[in-house]
Amino acid sequence: MQKPKAEHCSNCQSLCDGxxxxxxxxxLDELSEHKISNTFKKGQTLFMQGNPPFGxxxxxxxxxxxxxxxxxxxxxIVRLAKAGDIVGHRSLFSEESYQATATAIxxxxxxxxxxxxxxxxxxxxxxxxxxxxxxxxxxxxxxxHRLSSFSQKNVRERLAELLLILKExxxxxxxxxxxxxxxxxxxxxxSIIGTASETLIRFFTELKKENIIEQEGxxxxxxxxxxxxxxxxxxx
Amino acid sequence: MNELDFSFYLNIEEVNYLKKFASxxxxxxxxxxxxxxxxxxxAYLLLNGEIEISDKRKAFSEVFKKDHLFCLKEIYLHKKIKxxxxxxxxxxxxxxxxxxxxxxxxxxxxxxxxxxxxxDLAS
Numbered sequence: 001m002q003k004p005k006a007e008h009c010s011n012c013q014s015l016c017d018g019x020x021x022x023x024x025x026x027x028l029d030e031l032s033e034h035k036i037s038n039t040f041k042k043g044q045t046l047f048m049q050g051n052p053p054f055g056x057x058x059x060x061x062x063x064x065x066x067x068x069x070x071x072x073x074x075x076x077i078v079r080l081a082k083a084g085d086i087v088g089h090r091s092l093f094s095e096e097s098y099q100a101t102a103t104a105i106x107x108x109x110x111x112x113x114x115x116x117x118x119x120x121x122x123x124x125x126x127x128x129x130x131x132x133x134x135x136x137x138x139x140x141x142x143x144x145h146r147l148s149s150f151s152q153k154n155v156r157e158r159l160a161e162l163l164l165i166l167k168e169x170x171x172x173x174x175x176x177x178x179x180x181x182x183x184x185x186x187x188x189x190x191s192i193i194g195t196a197s198e199t200l201i202r203f204f205t206e207l208k209k210e211n212i213i214e215q216e217g218x219x220x221x222x223x224x225x226x227x228x229x230x231x232x233x234x235x236x
Numbered sequence: 237m238n239e240l241d242f243s244f245y246l247n248i249e250e251v252n253y254l255k256k257f258a259s260x261x262x263x264x265x266x267x268x269x270x271x272x273x274x275x276x277x278x279a280y281l282l283l284n285g286e287i288e289i290s291d292k293r294k295a296f297s298e299v300f301k302k303d304h305l306f307c308l309k310e311i312y313l314h315k316k317i318k319x320x321x322x323x324x325x326x327x328x329x330x331x332x333x334x335x336x337x338x339x340x341x342x343x344x345x346x347x348x349x350x351x352x353x354x355x356d357l358a359s
Binding site for chain 2: 034036037038039040041044045047048049050051052054055097112114115116117120
């Protein structure tokens with residue numbers, strides 16, 4: 001039986017942003033042969049908190065939210081992952097069950113690599129190991145920053161900071177404004193900054209009144225980044 | 237052609253053989269392990285609990301119990317599944333990933349209890 005060929009990793013638009021970016025051609029051949037590519041529709045789940053991890057997902061396009069349900073049953077978004085990012089890697093190396101759930105928030109194309117294969121490639125390819133450590137370091141840094149932000153910043157500042165973070169990851173400059181190419185619900189944004197939807201809406205309205213942001217349907221535009229930085233109370 | 241040809245019942249000898257290659261895992265949350273029109277990321281041998289194969293559009297649903305193996309050929313040959321596959325909370329499975337399938341194929345001999353299934357992959 002003929003095996004259908006998945007698209008080669010060297011043609012992936014996210015390769016230059018990912019952990020496999022420094023692999024030689026023959027290693028990319030092996031990667032391409034082994035991967036399993038799928039599209040998850042908006043709302044579909046890549047993996048669930050509490051379940052056994054058996055591989056890692058590399059995001060080719062789209063956005064995935066990583067959520068955790070606490071002891072009180074409340075769900076909070078701990079991270080957003082975009083093209084070039086990897087998800088599921090932390091539990092893979094910590095030998096724990098998944099500590100979070102990954103859900104596509106828009107149609108998302110991912111490639112899956114199983115645990116044995118990833119462990120082999122990390123062992124044989126120092127660049128992949130280094131890039132994974134970098135990724136884990138960045139994720140840890142972001143988590144620590146988020147933790148300090150929760151204790152040191154008020155909701156107004158945290159919302160402004162979230163918009164600036166979204167600008168870095170998903171912003172596109174259009175006619176002097178920055179369009180955020182990510183559509184999060186009010187509930188999702190409130191979950192990220194750890195507040196109630198009603199509170200978020202109140203500060204969102206304030207940002208709009210002060211002409212710092214604009215909204216067209218569900219799309220947000222940052223109009224005045226300097227004022228937003230003041231709003232976020234960034235010291236530098 | 238049987239559309240559910242991605243599932244096979246295994247006898248005890250076949251189950252025990254597969255146990256040498258993968259450890260028992262428990263799904264604590266009910267999960268869709270394969271969505272319709274996706275390529276599975278692993279093959280699953282159900283040891284305890286339930287796996288449901290369904291298609292809402294066709295109003296089709298079938299529940300499978302222990303010792304059924306799912307998606308072995310599909311994971312190796314990158315074949316899409318035409319159904320949702322849902323695993324119930326508390327189910328115990330062997331997760332047989334692509335690397336393990338390759339390992340199984342490399343160790344395949346006529347004496348192997350799974351040789352009939354593996355021969356189908358290699359042909």
